[in-house]
Amino acid sequence: MFYNLKIAIRNLRRNGLYSVINIIGLTVSLATCILITLWVYDEWSYDRFHANKENIYLVNTSVSNEGFFDHTPGALSVYGKEEIPVIKDYCRISWFSFNYLRYNDRQVLIDNSINRGAAVDSSFFRMFTFPLIEGDIQKPFAGDNSIIFSESMAKSVFGDENPMGRAVRTNWSDEYFYVTGIMEDMPKNSTLQYDYIVPMNFMKRHWVSYFVPGKTLDEDFGEFRFSTYLELYPGSHTDEIEEQIVNIVGREMAPYASMFGPAGLPPFNISLQQITDQHLYNPDGTPGGMAKIRLFAVIAGLILVIACINYVNLVTARIGKRSKEMGIRKFLGANWIKIVRQAMQETCVMLFISIVLATVLIYVVMPVYNQISGKNMEFSLFSFHAAIIYGVTLFCVLVLAGLYPSLFLASSNSSKHTKNKGMHVVFRKALVVVQFVCSIVLIVSTLVITLQMNFIRKKDLGYDKENVICFPAWGMGNNKEAVRNELQKNPDITGVATADFENMITHNFTYGVTWQGSDIATRFSMGWFDFDFFDVMNIRLTDGAFPLEASADKYCLLNETAVREMQLQEDPLNQIINFNNQSYTVSGIVRDFHFESLSQPILPMILICSKANYNNFYIRTTTQGTKSALASIETMWKKYCPNLIFSYSFLDENFERLYEADIQMGKLLYIFAFIAIMISCLGLFGLVTFTAETKTKEIGIRKVLGASVGNIINMLSKEFLILVGIAMLIAFPLAYYWLNNMLQDYAYRISIGWWIFVLAGLITIVLTLLTVGFQALKAATANPVKSIKTE
Amino acid sequence: MNTILKTKHLTKWVDNSSGRVFLLRDINLEIKQGEFISVMGPSGSGKSTLLNVLGMLDTFNEGEYEFIGQPVHTLKERQRSELHKHNIGFIFQAYHLIDELTVAENIEAPLLYHGMKQKERQAAVADILDRFNIVGKKDLFPAQLSGGQQQLVGIARALIVKPKLLLADEPTGNLNSKQGEEIMELFNKLNEEDGVTIIQVTHSEKNANRGDRIIELLDGRIVK
Known part of the structure; x- marks a missing residue:
C-alpha cells in the first residue's frame, strides 16, 4: 500500500506538466460541479420544508x-x-x-x-x-x-x-x-x-x-x-x-x-x-425554473465529463511510456489486480489533491458566486449534502476516469500494445470529439442567450423608458395640481403625469367588454391615465385623437392589438364599446406598447384618459437632472406623505429587474461555458504536447526532407481541426434543436441565424489553433539535428 | 568541372561551462560537381557536424559557405530551406524512416514539400520503386523490412527529389558487410551514371576508398 503510494506520488511528480493539467482540470471541474449542484439544490429545495x-x-x-x-x-x-x-x-x-x-x-x-x-x-x-x-x-x-x-x-x-x-x-x-x-x-x-x-x-x-x-x-x-x-x-x-x-x-x-x-x-x-x-413550474405546468435546473445540471455533467475525458486521454496517451514498467512488473509476478490497484492509487492521489484544492477554491469564490447568482448559498465541507456531492463526484471520476485507464494499463503488454494502438487512438479521438461537441454547444448557447437578452433589453417597448422616475402618489394624489406646479418649477423636470399603472405594468383586466359584433369574451387590459401621460412617456397615436377634457368620460382609446383582435368590420374610430355598465366612443388608436413582461405578447387594451387623480406619478427628467429632480420630489413627499418612507424607482431599472433572473442565469451560463471550454482546451493542450513529444523524431525527419515550419504546424493542427469539424457537424443540429426549444418561452425572440454557427465555429477553430499552435510551433522550430538524435 | 560547394574558414563552436569548444575549425573546402568524397576521422572529430552544416541542417559561426554559387551565410532561413530542399538528399546511419508510413509513402514524403501534384508524385514514386527493385515492398512498413532494405528505401527517398548533392552519414554503419557492399555499389553507380555528387561519412577504409578523394578530420580541423 505504502509502496504503491510512494510510486504514485513519484509518477505524478515525474510527469509534471500532465499532472498539473490533470489536477487543474479536475479541481476546476469539481469546484464548478459542486457550485452548480449547490445552486440546483437550492432551487430544488424551494417549499420542500413543509411537513405537509x-x-x-x-x-x-x-x-x-x-x-x-x-x-x-x-x-x-x-x-x-x-x-x-x-x-x-x-x-x-x-x-x-x-x-x-x-x-x-x-x-x-x-x-x-x-x-x-x-x-x-x-x-x-x-x-x-x-x-x-x-x-x-x-x-x-x-x-x-x-x-x-x-x-x-x-x-x-x-x-x-x-x-x-x-x-x-x-x-x-x-x-x-x-x-x-x-x-x-x-x-x-x-x-x-x-x-x-x-x-x-x-x-x-x-x-x-x-x-x-x-x-x-x-x-x-x-x-x-x-x-x-x-x-x-x-x-x-x-x-x-x-x-x-x-x-x-x-x-x-x-x-x-x-x-x-x-x-x-x-x-x-x-x-x-x-x-x-410552485417554484419550478409555471402555473400551466410548463417547466420554468425546472428548465433552468435541467440546463445547469446538464452543464455540470458536461464539465465533469470533459475533465474526465482529459484524464482518460492523457493517461492512455502516455501508456506507451508506462507499458514497459507494467511489463516488468508482470514479469516480476504482479497480477492484473495489483496493477489495477496501483493505477487506481495514482488516480486517488490525484483526486485527493484535486478535492483539497477544489474545496479551497469553493470557499474562495463562494461570496462572488452568491453575488452573481443572487442567492445566499452556504457551503460546508462537513455537511451531509457536501458529503453526498463529493461522494457522487468521486465515484463518477473514479469509474469514468480511473478504472478505464487502469484496466487499459493492466491489459497492455508490449506485444499486444502495438496491435491495440489503432483502436485506442480511435477511442481517444472519439472522446476529443465528445469534448468539442460539449464546448461548441456551450459556445452556441452562450451566444444565443446573450443575443436574446440584448434583444429584450434593447427592444422598442413602444415608450421611452429612459430618465423616468416613478413613485406612488399617496397623499399627493389629492393635490396633484399643486404638486405638478411645484415640480415643474424645477428646470430638470420636463414632464409630470399620473396613471393607475405602476412602473408601466398593469394587472388590471376585464372580460366584460362588448361591442357591435363581439361574440366571445375577450380579455382586455385596462389603463387609466391623465392627459399628460402619453406625452411624458412618448407614446404615439396612430389614428384619431385624444378626447377633449370636458367630455373625456364618454371616450376611450384602444391599442393596435385590441383593434386587430376585435375584428371590427368598419373604421374603429367612433365605434361604441361597452363595459362597466357604460358606453364609450373610440376616439383614437394608440401605438402598441408593452405593459407586461416581454415573455408575454401585447394584449388588447382599453385606455381611458381623464383629469382624475391616479395612484402613480411619472416624472421625466433631463439626462443630467436626476439628482435635482429627486430632491424636488422628496420635498413634495415630505410635505404630503410625512408618514411614509420615500420610495421611488427609475423605470429603466425596474425594467432590468424584471429580467434579473434571466440576466443572472445568462451570467452564470457565461462563466460555466467559459470554464468548460477552458478545461477542454487544457486537455487539448496536454494531448498536443504529447503528440508533439511522440512525433519529435518524425518532425525532425520531415524537416530534413524539406518541410517548412508551416508544413509542420499544419500537420499537427490538421489532426485536431478534423476532429473539430466532425464535432461541429454533431453539435450544430443539437444546439439548434434545443436552443430553438428554449426560445419558445419568449414571446419576442431572436431567430437563430446561420452566422451564429459560423461565429461559434470560428471561435472554436481559433481556440483550437491557439491551444495547439504554441506546442506545434515549438516542435516545428526545433533543431532537426537534435530531434533526430533523440532515440 | 563546376564547383558545387566551397567553404572559406568555416568555423563552428559551442560555449559551455569549461569554455569554448570548437566543433569545426577553419574548414576550407572546394568540391566539384560529380565528385565522390569520403570524410573520415575518429569519433567526435566533427564529421557529422560538417555534413549537417554542408546540408544546411545546422548553422555555423564564422566563415563563408557558397553552395551552387549562392552565399549560404548571407541567406535567410527560408531561402536556405528552399536551397536545401531542392538540391540536397540525406541518408542516415539509422535510416530515419517514418514508422507510421509505408515504403511508398516514405519515399513520397519529400515531394509533399515540393508542391508537386499527386499524379506526378505517384509517377515519380513508381519510377524509383522500379529502379530500386522494391515495387513488391511498397505497401510494407519500415518495421517489416531488413536493415539493408530500409536503407535502400532511405536512399530512394533521398534521390526522389533529384538532388545535386547526396549527403550520407555512415550509410552502412548498421548493415552487415554484404548489405554494405550493395549500398556502396549503388553509390558508385549513382555517381558514375547519374553524375550525383556524393559526400559520405564513413569509418571504413574500404568504403572510403570507393570515393574520388578522402578528407580526414581531427578535432574539427581538416588534417589531410
Missing part, C-alpha cells in the same frame, strides 16, 4: 383559455371545501400592507418591497410549516385585529420588549392591531415570504364586492385576488377535484352570464399544482 408538502396544492385558474395564473376568487375554496369531501382544509393568502406602524410614541415606516404583509386564513400555520416562536398554531389570531410578526420584524418594531399582546396603531383607519404571535423568519427557499400577517377576517370585514354588490368575501366569485392553497386527504385525485371546482364555479356564475355579453360565460379552468412544484 405531499398534500398541499396551489389552485391555478384560467379564464377564456388564456393561460393559467395563481389567483382565485375568495369564494372558490369556501364552496369547494363545503362540497368536496377530499378537501381537508384551505388557506387563502392575499397581499396586504401597512405603510407605517406606531408603537407608543415610536413610528416605524414600512418599506413593503422589503417587509411584505399578507392576510391569511387561520389555517395558515396548521397547513404550512412556519413555526411560531410565540402563539398558538391552531388558533393564531385572537380576533380580527390580530397581527403576527416575523422574529426580525418584531425586533425592529419592539426592540427588546416582549411583543406579545402589545398594540400597534396602523394606517388602516388608525385601527389598532394586537400582537398574538411571533413566527420564525420564513426560510429563504420559501415561495411565500411575509414579515407580518393579519387574519383574513379583517379583510372580510372591509370587503366590498365590485362584481356583485353585496356579496361577502366568502361569496365573491368576481375578484381574482387570492392565492388559494388546498390541503387534500392523502391519495386524492386532483383531476376529479379540478372538475368539481370548475362545476361549482360554473353553477355559481351562471346567473351573471349576461354581464359577459352575448357570448355568455367565458370558459373557466382549474389546475392544482403541488406546492413543491
